[in-house]
Amino acid sequence: MLGLKKIPQISELAAAYTRLSAGTPLSEERLSQFAQWTRFDPRLGEIWVQHLSAHWKLISPVKLNHFAKQSEWPAVLGVLLSMIRPTERALYDGWVACATAGLRPAQGEQFFIGIHAFAGREMRRASLLSSRPYRDWGFLGTDLLINKQPSARKTYLTRTQRMGVLEGLRATHRRIRVKDYLEATHGLVSLRQAQLDLRASGLKIEGKTRNRVYVTRKRKKAELT
Numbered sequence: 001m002l003g004l005k006k007i008p009q010i011s012e013l014a015a016a017y018t019r020l021s022a023g024t025p026l027s028e029e030r031l032s033q034f035a036q037w038t039r040f041d042p043r044l045g046e047i048w049v050q051h052l053s054a055h056w057k058l059i060s061p062v063k064l065n066h067f068a069k070q071s072e073w074p075a076v077l078g079v080l081l082s083m084i085r086p087t088e089r090a091l092y093d094g095w096v097a098c099a100t101a102g103l104r105p106a107q108g109e110q111f112f113i114g115i116h117a118f119a120g121r122e123m124r125r126a127s128l129l130s131s132r133p134y135r136d137w138g139f140l141g142t143d144l145l146i147n148k149q150p151s152a153r154k155t156y157l158t159r160t161q162r163m164g165v166l167e168g169l170r171a172t173h174r175r176i177r178v179k180d181y182l183e184a185t186h187g188l189v190s191l192r193q194a195q196l197d198l199r200a201s202g203l204k205i206e207g208k209t210r211n212r213v214y215v216t217r218k219r220k221k222a223e224l225t
Contacts, residue, residue: 004072008037013044020047025055032067035076038145039113045145049083056084056092061099074103075137079111082133083145105138112141129165131156131188142188156188162197175213176203 008016016034019026026034031052038045052059068077078100086092111134133156134141144156157165165184169176181194189197199205203214 013041020051025058028063029067032071036071042143049145053084061095064099075106078137079133111139155190155193170216177213
């Protein structure tokens with residue numbers, strides 16, 4: 001795998017935290033460098049996204065695009081910028097289109113490097129439940145780099161992915177609550193979408209509103225004795 005010539009050290013990551021949190025916009029070259037480093041540190045990704053959320057209007061998308069194209073992983077910029085949801089969305093979308101113009105996507109590798117155990121649970125989850133900001137740019141990943149608080153109003157999983165999660169719950173649960181489904185999707189599905197998916201699942205509904213559950217199968221006689 002092609003990559004950085006030098007992996008950032010802990011002291012360098014700490015210095016990046018400080019510079020991004022200082023309150024003044026960094027140069028496009030420095031932002032591009034720190035964007036590359038986020039593949040080794042999700043917390044740096046969160047701070048990078050916060051910095052851009054606050055300062056994107058003061059940053060040249062043309063210059064940022066230039067340095068991204070010179071980087072080892074150009075598509076990283078696209079992932080990070082996709083995490084930002086400013087109030088002036090139309091203006092921001094145009095800015096992003098300029099910043100990411102011509103960037104080539106990745107080839108389906110895990111976004112984070114050296115964070116999760118090889119072939120472990122988290123790596124498998126990233127492969128199965130990869131959220132849109134990563135998928136759109138050719139990566140596998142689920143972490144939403146917004147203080148790790150996914151939006152309760154936004155769904156990041158495709159219908160196929162959601163149905164896969166639901167089938168898994170049906171195989172292991174006799175009764176499913178909306179909360180169970182949201183936990184199984186790791187917060188990558190909105191509350192409204194979770195309710196719609198469960199209502200359309202064909203499962204028997206018991207209870208109302210807060211106490212509502214979706215029954216997956218009848219109890220066996222052994223369970224009743």
